[in-house]
Amino acid sequence: METKREINLDSVLESLGPYGRYNLLNFVLLLFPVMLSAFYECGFIFEAQQQTYRCKVHGCEERFNDTSWVEYAIPLAEDGERDQCKVYVPLNATREFMCVPEDFSNKTRECDEFVYEEGQSFIKEFNLGCQEWKRALVGTIHNTGMFAAMLFTGAISDRYGRKVAIGIASCASFIFGISRAFAPNYLTFLAFHFLEAGFGGGLYPSAYVLAVELVGLKQRVLVSAMCNMTFVVGVVLIAVVAWFVDNWRTYILILYAPAIIVGAYVWFMNESSRWLLSKGRRDEAIRILKRAAKINKLDPRSLDLDALGDPLLKPQNQTMDKKSQFSKAIRSSIMWKRVSICSFLWLTCSLVYYGMSINSVMLSKNRYVSFMLVVLVEIPAYVVVVIVLDKYGRKKTLIANYVTCAVMSLLFAFLPRSDWYSIALYLVGKWSVTLAYSSVYIYVSEVFPTNMRQTLISVCSTSGRIGSLIAPLTPLLSQYHKSMPTVIFGGMCIISSTLVLMLPETRNMRLPDTIEEAEALSKMKNRADIL
Template sequence: MDINYRCKIPQCEGLNDSLWIEFAIPKVNNKFEKCNTYEFVGEGEKCEANSFNRSSIVKCDAYVYSDEDSIVKDFDLACQHWKRTFVGSAYSAGFFIALPLTGVFSDNFGRVKAISVATAMYGVFGLLRSFSNGYLMFVMAEFLETASAAAAYSASFVFGMELVQPSGRVFGNTLMNFSYIFGSMTLPMIAWWLQNWRYMLRLVYTPSFIVISYLLFVNESPRWLLSKGRAEEAISIILKAEKMNNVKLPDHLLASLKASPKSEDEDRYEPFSSVFVKVVKSRTMLFRLILYCYLWITCSFGYYGLSINSVSLAGNKYLNFMLVAFIEMPANALCCMVLNKFGRKKVLITWYTLSAVFCISLSLLPKQDSIWPLIFYLAGKFSITVSYTTVYISVSEAFPTNARQSLLAVCSTTGRIGSTLAPLTPLLALYYQNLPTIFFGSLALTASVLSFATPETNNLTLPDNTKEAEKISK
């Protein structure tokens, strides 16, 4: 976010008396402008009322910054709003590279390898960014961080979904999201405590290197191994799980896993490359892919947009960010209660609509000395979080195992159009304060209508091939 600064006026800076600011800098709504000053027409180092031409306003060429820790101050970004907001866009743009590549990597080499390598890359570029000596290096490190590592979460999500039975997917997703929320709430606490963005990055990213050890002791997804025809390895892991949980699976279930893939189902172990061809040729699957891509765009645009704009709300920016993050916890708890009971489609339609109502209504509420804008803002974030979680689960259930990570990556990559544009939305507030939330609400409204076309995947077994995935719609 922006910080406090003003024009630097060399003729006046050394004076103990700061009254000269009153006649040196224009005011808008009783606040000093940050980017403009009255033209200096005095002589020498005198700084008096008649030293400025109040009928002539000029752009600043140097600035005096407040004592706040920020890249705006460190890299001299005053009044360069596009550079400030572009940091978030550069971060999100990296997803367009990372998600497809990691999706292919995960579907070919396994979930655990994808998670471990991607998270280690997070640590490398996150720490590198903390040593940035200029804006360009900072933005490049921001982009490369996500370009090499952004799919760590989606790979973890798919891994988790493949470990649980249909009735356990929502609860498993809720546990993962609670961890995500805990991280989101911890971030502003660390920033508030350290008040130094370089130290904050070093503290936040160093634990990423621990995840590389997953290669040594975390077992691969048995479902992924089975999809690759590696039944013996999958059964070995299942037997470990039997021992750890003190349970015994029926012998006929283990025997069925050892059966020859060709005798069971010709398509069950089809290579992921052929799945893409079948998706493109299938009208049902292609329409489903396009539909989920749009829903993902609207979710990411509203979700990240509301998070980013929260620091501009009245009050403490750290507490506001924590509140907007915390509201995701009851949202995910609600998902856990309603998704299995009412199904995916009804939840999507309902909460997309509510998100639109809350966001658009913000423009109708009084702003002065009222808590209602904050309440509606949190309600909007609550609603879009429910929608986002539901979309995530629906996508993971709607596509076949061999290409699940890759097709989820396609949806997530396309959805990053929304998260790439979201950091730019604070610029809209320069023209009208509620314009960002009106945009969020409008997109959510169209998504609620399109959600009628989504397939219902509640309590269905995950499809292992294209034919099984097509049957979901029927």
């Protein structure tokens, strides 16, 4: 008896054509929120950027067109620049105060008022002079909100659909982002930062998942690279906007106003046919695929949609199988070791990646150009990673890039600073950690079994978010020693490169489906190494 042929969704998507009008239109509509997510994940770097200020010296500020008294009134800091937080104590002389050396003692005191540079900056408006921790706290609060977003973004996307998650995230970004632009005080500003990140932080992963689910297996790497590069373009645009807009409230309005565009059109987009099939909504999925075929000028009958099975339907004993696999994972020392090491690798990548991005504004006199260079170096990294992972393997790639990043960071920390080679060292370090970060995303998914993969990856990803929470605080360390942040980055990378040696190679290995198969990876040799 002839059995009915089941058509896999990936083969249907291949037949549909990955570069037809339907897909290209959807890519444009989805890459726009990907670019906006770069605004919302990294915009705080310039929103609460460092500000030049000094103590206000009463009796001297009124001397128009004459600031020669500054060298008598303001002491030098350790870096040779004028101290921002201290002033020489004026002498209580009976004669008239003339702002000359004789009017100041050699003792210093903390400032009670500040004079800020021109422009409407966040620090100036909320008078945060010499309260660097409050400025750094903005990034930590924002990333805490992003951490909270991870707890429910996936649940919304999986339960209610990809476009619903995108719509909620974009609308939340618009509402709380615009509200932050009108915050009357520092605490309200922080509250809106947390709410915006907490409810809008799922914009990138939701748009990314929907874009990847538009195509078949062969095009997923390319789509992933497109999303990564679009994100980089968005981060570069942040620096461009900040360069030309010196009012922090206007800067926020420019970044967050476009979110309403996504919130308006996403509801008219088609849902992911893969997600619909996973929910048993086969008829809706088929209608969408037929519509896509017509837009691509194909005959829907050529796709054999009537025979489309649901490749994501699970057997009835799935719940019991999950419980069994979870129980085995808990008892497995190999899995515990693997989860611990992968979590640390993810933590290192996140801390060093975001830390180097945030600290890059101090590389040279032009903070905007420095930031753009450090970001643009990521683009070739995303291209190279696809080549080296398959050619040299996961472990060699990770070790080489962790070691490279460590060496560059330590050289940058201890060599005398020079504009040209210091920036070159920093750029190579950032390029290396970007390669490592991309490799970790792929590698972690290959060392865990199918039934537990998403759960265990989420554990590792959560550890990574801890790194992004700490990263905004690393500039505070430079107050104790200017090289302390990069020394920490280098040390973390050295530890990670050593830990990679304890993990199995997964190049040319089939993805493990069970705990037993995942454990067996540690005992197997890569077939490519044998040949």
